Amino acid sequence: MSAAQAELSQEDIEVCRSMQQEEWEVLQSIYPECSSDDISRGGIKLEIPVELGDSRDAEIVDDGSLAVPGELPEDAPSRPNVHEQHLGPMFISLSTLPPLLLDIVVPPSYPLQSPPLLLNIHATHSWLSRPVASLLRQQLIDMWAQGDGVLYAWVEWIRSGDFLESVGLNDNGVIRLPHPSPARLSSLLTSHETLSAQAQFSYTSHPCAICMTSLKGYKCIRLICSHVFCRPCLHEYWGMAIREGSISSVRCPDPECVKEGVEATEEEVRRVVSEEDVRRWKRLREKRDIDRDPTIIHCPLDFCQTPVPKPRNVTDDESSGWDRLRTCHECGYSFCAYCRRTWHGPHTSCPIPFTASFILTYLAHGPGSPERLAIESRYGRANVTRLVAQYEEDKANREWLEKETTTCPNCEIKVQKSMGCNHMTCARCKTHFCYRCGTKLNASHPYAHFSTPGLLCYSKLFDHESIADQDEWQPIEGFEDL
Amino acid sequence: MDARLRRVNKEIADCKNDKSSKIQLDLVDESPFHLKGSFPGPEGTPYEGGRFEVDIRIPDSYPFQPLKMKFITKVYHPNVSSASGAICLDILKDQWSPVLTLKSTLISLQSLLCSPEPDDPQDAEVAKHYMTSRSSFEETARYWTHIYAGGPDPKAKDGGSGGGSRDEVAMAGLEKAHVDQFEALGFERGKVIDVLRRLNYRGANVTKITEDRVVEELLKP
Numbered sequence: 001m002s003a004a005q006a007e008l009s010q011e012d013i014e015v016c017r018s019m020q021q022e023e024w025e026v027l028q029s030i031y032p033e034c035s036s037d038d039i040s041r042g043g044i045k046l047e048i049p050v051e052l053g054d055s056r057d058a059e060i061v062d063d064g065s066l067a068v069p070g071e072l073p074e075d076a077p078s079r080p081n082v083h084e085q086h087l088g089p090m091f092i093s094l095s096t097l098p099p100l101l102l103d104i105v106v107p108p109s110y111p112l113q114s115p116p117l118l119l120n121i122h123a124t125h126s127w128l129s130r131p132v133a134s135l136l137r138q139q140l141i142d143m144w145a146q147g148d149g150v151l152y153a154w155v156e157w158i159r160s161g162d163f164l165e166s167v168g169l170n171d172n173g174v175i176r177l178p179h180p181s182p183a184r185l186s187s188l189l190t191s192h193e194t195l196s197a198q199a200q201f202s203y204t205s206h207p208c209a210i211c212m213t214s215l216k217g218y219k220c221i222r223l224i225c226s227h228v229f230c231r232p233c234l235h236e237y238w239g240m241a242i243r244e245g246s247i248s249s250v251r252c253p254d255p256e257c258v259k260e261g262v263e264a265t266e267e268e269v270r271r272v273v274s275e276e277d278v279r280r281w282k283r284l285r286e287k288r289d290i291d292r293d294p295t296i297i298h299c300p301l302d303f304c305q306t307p308v309p310k311p312r313n314v315t316d317d318e319s320s321g322w323d324r325l326r327t328c329h330e331c332g333y334s335f336c337a338y339c340r341r342t343w344h345g346p347h348t349s350c351p352i353p354f355t356a357s358f359i360l361t362y363l364a365h366g367p368g369s370p371e372r373l374a375i376e377s378r379y380g381r382a383n384v385t386r387l388v389a390q391y392e393e394d395k396a397n398r399e400w401l402e403k404e405t406t407t408c409p410n411c412e413i414k415v416q417k418s419m420g421c422n423h424m425t426c427a428r429c430k431t432h433f434c435y436r437c438g439t440k441l442n443a444s445h446p447y448a449h450f451s452t453p454g455l456l457c458y459s460k461l462f463d464h465e466s467i468a469d470q471d472e473w474q475p476i477e478g479f480e481d482l
Numbered sequence: 483m484d485a486r487l488r489r490v491n492k493e494i495a496d497c498k499n500d501k502s503s504k505i506q507l508d509l510v511d512e513s514p515f516h517l518k519g520s521f522p523g524p525e526g527t528p529y530e531g532g533r534f535e536v537d538i539r540i541p542d543s544y545p546f547q548p549l550k551m552k553f554i555t556k557v558y559h560p561n562v563s564s565a566s567g568a569i570c571l572d573i574l575k576d577q578w579s580p581v582l583t584l585k586s587t588l589i590s591l592q593s594l595l596c597s598p599e600p601d602d603p604q605d606a607e608v609a610k611h612y613m614t615s616r617s618s619f620e621e622t623a624r625y626w627t628h629i630y631a632g633g634p635d636p637k638a639k640d641g642g643s644g645g646g647s648r649d650e651v652a653m654a655g656l657e658k659a660h661v662d663q664f665e666a667l668g669f670e671r672g673k674v675i676d677v678l679r680r681l682n683y684r685g686a687n688v689t690k691i692t693e694d695r696v697v698e699e700l701l702k703p
Contacts (some may be wrong), residue, residue, distance in 0.1 A: 186594040209581040210545060211485055212492050221615040237546045237580055392646075419550075420570050421563070421604055459680060460561050461606050 008109050016112050023111075023149040023166025034155055039404075041298035044104050046151070048158045049196070050097035056175055059090040060186050063129060090186040094175065098124035098192045100158055104151075115144035125188040129178055135167050186434045188363045190413065207231055210253065223268055227254040234272045238264070247284045248427075290428045291411055299328040300340040306330035310337075359391045409433050409440040423447060436460055486544050490514050493584045505588050507538075515540040518590045523631065524596045529557070532548035532631025536591060537567075538584065541582035558619075558626040558655075561611035561622055566700065569594075570604040605670045607679065611655050615685030624653030629653070654679040660688070669700050 008016075025043075028035050049179050100156050103119040110116055118140060121133045128136070143157070144150040157163050164170040169177060179185040201217040208215060210233035222228045234253075240387060241249035246350040250264045269277055288320050290296050295310035308326045324337045324346070334343040339350035358375055376384050405414040406424070410431035415424060420437040423446050432441040436457050450461040491514065492582045503521075517538040523529025535554040541547045551574060553567035555620045562569055573582060573590055582590075603609030612619045627633035629648060653660050654675050660683060664674040675697045681691055 152531065212489055233580070240543060240546050248576065255579055255580045255581060257577045258577055360537050420568060420575075447603055447609070451610060453681065459606065461604070462566060 008113055012112055015106050016108055016110060019111055020106055024150055027155065029151055030152070031155055031159070034159070042106055042108075044106065046102040046104065046155060046157055047099045047100065049099040050161050050164075051159055052097070052161045052175075055093045055095045056173070058092050058094045058175040058177065058189070059089050059171075060092070060179055060182040060189075062182050063180055065180045070429050088182075090182040092186050092190055093192075094189060094193055096128060096193055096196050097161070097175075097189065099126065100124075102154070102158075110145070111149050112147055115141055125185065125192065126177065127177055127185060127189065132167050132169065133463055136163060139166055199340060201339050206230075210234075210237065221268075221271055222383070223252050225254065225257050225262075227252050227257065229253065231272070238269065239273050240275055241366045242273060242281045242284070244276070245280055245284060246427075247288065249283060288428060290415070297326055297337055297340070299331060299333060301328070301331060301333050304328060304331045304333065339413060355393065359387055362388065363391075406433070406438050407436050409438060422457070422463065423461065436463075486540070486542075488516065489542060489545060490584075496583075497585050500585070503585065503589065505585055505592075507584060509538075515544075517584070519551075519584065521588055521592045523627060523633065524592055527596055528620045529559075529595045529627050529631070530626035530633070532633035534591075534595070534631055536588065545580035545582070548574050548582075548586065550574075551587065551591070556626060556630040557595070558608060558623040560598045560603040560605060560612045561594055562604055562608075564608055568604065570602075592687060592688050597681060607682065610682045614682055614687050616685050618655055622652065625649070625652045650675055653699060657684075664696060664700065667697070667700075673700060 001197060024035075031048075034046055035044065043115065085480065101120075101122045101124065103122075104441075105117040105118065105119060107114045107359075118137050121137055123133070138152075140154055140157075143153055164175060169175055177185065190462070201220075201222065204217055206212040206217055206220045206228045207213070208228070208230035210229055213230070217232045219232075220228050220230050221234055237253065238250050241247060250269060251257060264272075266278075266282070267283055275282070290307045293309070296307045297310075299306045299308055308328050308336050310323075311326070325334065325343055326337050327334045335341060336343055336350060341350070344350070349447065358379070362375045363371055379387075401414050405416045407414055408424075408426040408429065408431055410433075411429040412427060413428050415426065415435070416425065417435050423441065424433050425431070425437045426433065432443045432446045433439060434441055434457055439449065439457075447457060447461070450457055450459065493516075494507050494514065497505060505519065505521045508518045508520075510518050517540070519536045519538050520533055521536075523532040523534060532555070534557060536551050537554050539550040539627060541550065552569055553562055556564065558564060561571065566639075569591065571590065571594060573579075573587065598609075598612060600609040600612045608619075611622065621636065623654065624633065624636045626671075628635050651661050656675060656678050661671065661674050664678070665671050677696060680697060681687075681696065683691055683696065
């Protein structure tokens with residue numbers, strides 16, 4: 001027991017005790033994650049993570065200690081890898097360093113008469129070398145001024161990383177760490193960095209710009225572009241886009257990313273939507289890529305449907321008839337590219353569909369007529385009814401498509417306009433065309449088609465009649481005179 | 483309460499609380515999914531001083547599908563149909579994102595008024611007018627702002643009261659002298675205005691389009 005302590009009166013010891021208690025409570029309320037134990041027992045441990053705020057460059061240099069066996073720090077690898085040893089300095093980027101563990105004994109005379117005793121300073125993963133740790137220890141002790149609590153100042157000084165400068169680890173803003181094995185330490189520091197970033201993400205709240213609420217990180221997803229959205233919103237958005245087939249919407253919804261036009265990666269999609277939707281998304285994406293190529297025809301067999309590209313080795317002479325031949329590389333079926341039926345040779349023209357011809361005869365005659373009965377008895381009444389229904393549906397479909405849609409002049413997909421102007425951009429192959437007449441438009445001057453007097457669609461960018469029909473637009477008085 | 487309604491209510495409340503943007507949202511009927519938005523014409527443009535109303539419909543799958551918007555107030559602008567108010571703005575179509583809101587979309591419309599994109603026009607005639615003679619275009623746009631959006635009377639500084647009658651020639655962005663010239667040939671005034679507007683008979687174009695060409699158009703039934 002030192003002389004100073006001996007002089008301490010009982011009253012002073014009480015004052016010290018209450019000051020210690022107060023300091024400890026403050027410390028625990030501000031840094032609950034840094035402190036453990038109870039100060040009343042005299043010994044405490046502080047585990048203080050170093051948070052640098054922004055990302056900082058760090059250089060880990062070989063301290064050369066491995067060259068002299070016997071001076072190995074306890075945690076260093078006992079059998080160092082020869083390759084590691086000769087690696088030069090490692091450069092990494094850090095925003096946090098693993099915690100420093102401070103073993104502290106608080107004497108009864110602290111803070112009036114004595115500083116806290118620092119038994120040991122240990123850095124997780126031994127990123128702090130022993131000489132630096134002793135230097136740090138001395139500096140911490142020196143921070144104490146008689147009569148004042150110093151624990152809070154210690155924690156803050158270490159946590160903020162300000163101490164790095166004083167102990168000589170900060171070299172013009174670059175953190176410089178000497179270590180026996182730079183490669184090993186850098187991988188440990190990097191993985192600590194990743195883990196703490198994840199933990200921090202999970203337990204902080206993030207605003208989701210879609211549902212406009214704030215949610216803890218574990219309910220959110222950070223995309224590769226680092227934009228964060230909550231899982232339910234992204235799930236609904238992408239899931240809906242996939243089910244509706246508009247896979248170009250499967251992308252980060254942030255306006256910056258939308259402008260860039262970058263689509264989500266497979267990994268991102270996997271993190272968000274169900275396995276079934278992932279499969280559908282992949283299939284649609286492949287299909288879109290194929291559909292952009294109008295020479296590809298899908299194998300007409302129901303069970304196959306493999307995309308069959310136009311063969312290259314066939315003669316280019318279109319009049320020979322051989323250019324209509326396609327052979328599916330998956331099932332081997334040979335078919336005619338025009339009628340999608342079994343290959344009927346280069347010279348025979350495509351057959352008129354057989355069913356259609358007898359169904360037409362059937363429909364041409366009235367119910368109960370002998371012609372109808374004959375057909376019904378030949379093919380079976382149920383079959384004929386089914387075929388008639390199918391024929392009528394096909395016909396209605398064809399008529400509807402004819403009336404209500406325009407075919408893209410490039411990929412031949414049928415497009416129906418819901419609103420807007422007559423300048424269309426094919427959602428599938430990006431071809432510009434006119435919705436009125438189906439003509440392909442020059443992508444750089446698409447509007448010339450509507451603005452050149454004398455052309456068929458001159459001044460027909462909008463269908464004014466249809467707007468008038470809907471009676472949505474209320475013309476303001478006098479406008480008709482224009 | 484479903485997510486769409488919650489979000490729309492929040493957006494409407496946000497707009498009410500934000501006095502600085504001068505963007506207003508009103509219910510059209512009892513439904514919170516049919517709104518009328520309005521914003522002031524941007525300063526330093528021919529739309530200054532006017533207030534522009536927009537019809538807004540919020541689709542069932544909002545915010546995953548774009549808002550449906552069109553101008554209620556008539557606007558003379560290359561990217562707005564002068565006949566129907568239809569707007570072909572990319573963010574209302576394939577560039578939509580669920581992050582966009584009623585307010586941000588209306589602000590985009592407001593900034594569209596600041597920066598027309600005549601290379602991607604919705605109204606080809608207006609766009610041509612814009613390209614041919616900027617000053618004449620702006621005069622017409624200002625006149626429309628006065629007539630339809632409650633903007634200041636462009637002629638007020640001359641002391642003329644306008645007399646309340648609408649000047650069809652100014653509405654079409656044409657010169658009175660040109661209209662008079664062809665009307666004097668015996669054509670009906672309305673037809674002359676219509677033909678000259680379609681031919682974009684303005685600015686430097688006047689010297690390029692021969693009188694014969696105009697008459698030929700006028701003679702077409």
